[in-house]
Amino acid sequence: MTSSPPELKVGQKLNEGKTKQIFLLEDQPGMVLVQSKDQITAGNAVRKDQMEGKAAIANGTAGCVFRLLQDCGIKTAFVKQHSDTAFIAAHCEMIPIEWVCRRVATGSFLKRNPGVKEGYRFSPLKMEMFFKDDANNDPQWSEEQLLEAKFSPAGLAIGQCEVDVMSRSTVAIFEILEKSWATQDCTLVDMKIEFGVNVKTKEIVLADVIDNDSWRLWPAGDRSQQKDKQVYRDLKEVTPEAMQMVKRNFEWVSERVKLLLEPRAGGRVVVLMGSTSDLAHCEKIRKACTSLGVRCILRVTSAHKGPDETLRIKAQYEGDGVPTVFVAVAGRSNGLGPVMSGNTAYPVINCPPLTPDWGAQDVWSSLRMPSGLGCSTILSPEAAAQFAAQIFGLTDHLVWGKLRASMLNTWVALKLADQKLQACSL
Template sequence: MTSIYFSLGLMTCIKSKLYSLVFTFSQFPTTISEERGLTVEMGKQDYEIRRGASKWTNFSGWRCLLLYINSKCILILLQFSRERVLNIGKKLYEGKTKEVYELLDSPGKVLLQSKDQITAGNAARKNHLEGKAAISNKITSCIFQLLQEAGIKTAFTRKCGETAFIAPKCEMIPIEWVCRRIATGSFLKRNPGVKEGYKFYPPKVEMFFKDDANNDPQWSQEQLIAAKFCFAGLAIGQTEVDIMSHATQAIFEILEKSWLPLNCTLVDMKIEFGVDVTTKEIVLADVIDNDSWRLWPSGDRSQQKDKQSYRDLKEVTPEGLQMVKKNFEWVAERVELLLRPESQCRVVVLMGSTSDLGHCEKIKKACGNFGIPCELRVTSAHKGPDETLRIKAEYEGDSIPTVFVAVAGRSNGLGPVMSANTAYPVISCPPLTPDWGAQDVWSSLRLPSGVGCSTVLSPEGSAQFAAQIFGLNNHLVWAKLRASILNTWISLKQSDKKIREGNL
């Protein structure tokens, strides 16, 4: 199988403007200096091109030509895929809508190839749908990328062409985990008396054993534990069941939050987990595509865009299949938007002195973990209040949502002064010392009326608090917070298991 990606860019610019253009185009850090001409830092490799020279370079499947003509630079960049030829081995699995192949040159990896096929009722209804493989692969790739960047462990490496993606090899756990916010579909049949539209708080998690012959019967946690499954050397017990249950809820909530800015209600969804054969960890696996959920624009079932529109067809006709395909395309067109934040955000750390730089760097690093840009500034509310307020006005003026973090030891005037003069949130994060910390902290705690800044002593805690503020209107930040909560819970659960088994 061959997958070739090609793009060509041509740029002409003056030295001083080359940095931003090259960075935007190639997405690699680029630096300019008078002495060395142009330095392009590509991964771990460093290519130097002096003025008046030209050079072809290769790295990771890229082909670049950089030409210097007097003071101008022409950059021609050809991009190919990292793996132009995949050495595919035997078929490991074939399902109703996908096939899984081994990759001979990539031990521990597999290729998941989607099919142009749509099914319902455990394949009791089955039709060819041209283009569905590409649609499903695009949706799955975007969703897995979103979850992976949030911090959810997923069996996804990268998209490979239009209809396939590469993933870590897993032994699949034969359970469909279903998470519901709104009661509809099969839940109503199994629970007579519950009206459609009933909302679950928190979302309701159910599990179904994958058994086509018996129509995927619902299982309890006790049944799953009693089955004594073992995959890739990992026994599935209470700890593993709890991890999958909590992960199912977290994944649903992240995707639910992600669809809301597009005015779409995620009603329910089904997912599967596997055990990574290399790491022996439970990871989200298989696919999440338009077959996996119910998605209602504006919360209106009559506008449904998911596979239910196919299930509801009384008779499958070419016109009906075309309607279903348009619904799938509608979702595929919008799923990429989930990877973009709906609003900008920024943390500005104000330090009273450069002696507090180490404390501030911890805040900046923690902000980076949440994908929040962070800027460091030096100003003193005691020694230069006019400059402090000028800096405040500078950030208020560009209308980017901002949280100020004030870092000042001894007598903290910085946080209260900022809070009294801005409508933006202000967090005091004083760098307390062992000798006077117990006394100094009161300058951040006892404040006059009209001053509403909060105080968080931990640098990481102040960044997390800022993230929680931004997460109210930024689903990508919220997703990282939700995944962090899940991963902390899983870590505690696994530590408890190890200490019970004497393996800690």
């Protein structure tokens, strides 16, 4: 094990796998140190070699992946990077299942499913489970086998609800990473992940590591350019030259994965309000935009009282090349949205602040547009921000990731609420 900074009190070794060690942290209750090793293995360690520098490469890759997922809103055990070869994580009791998600048929799937050609594309994604049992080569399990195993890590019984949460989470995690790797013209072919139960919160979280041992990556969708551990598995003979090639591939991934954290050329939402009396409504739009990683600017202008100024403001945001969605906030008679929509090729969203007295009548000025205008109307300020973010998510993987994780977290919250309600009703 590499030396730790003096301020870290490393305690009992909880576990040691083929590529890492897990230690309790005595001065940080509920936390562990995940220490990577320089070992690389294949076929449940039938083949294993030392690859100098692999611990640092794997640790750096895992740190970037976990930060990306956490920034999107995925719950993980990762806390922070500690050193070149170790990170601090929440102490979890692991669920002994590898969740495998596949976009493209290759590897063991072809052996288990003769007749399927390599390259077959799964839409929706293909999900598989494997029980972690080295002695029996990690056999594939069904959902029924997992339920009948009656696992109870950290006291949490793994039933149908928990299985559904892990299954849904696996798909969302894969899709976020798939979208991210696509920005580097790299196909995420398949991926394996593991979940644990946080011993403090009793919550299921993404745990273990995600590094270059965890997936298949094909630049430009071309298997012959693969950059993952499959290159090591495929070696006919392990030579120093071959190991250098494997290491170069791992380094390529560790450098590219840093780029996934970099935002794209960001878009912006420009909220135009007819009066500062609408400011509270507009602030809700700005807050929701910010939570989704979208910059939001508030302006005051009236298409009725100052149409020339409205069009000048519009031109200001059209002229700098930044992708822009306009949101028109005008109560009473909404001329702002239609005037903007009729004079710009950029998307315009009406989000009128309706009042109890005349709201039912006022909304028609937003809903019934002259012909030739493509102006949408969304009454909720948070939903207007979400719709704008969905537009930017088409080209910005980080915004898309936040939206995708939000979908997952909403689904999980509903699932847990239903489970709790059923428990109370019994």
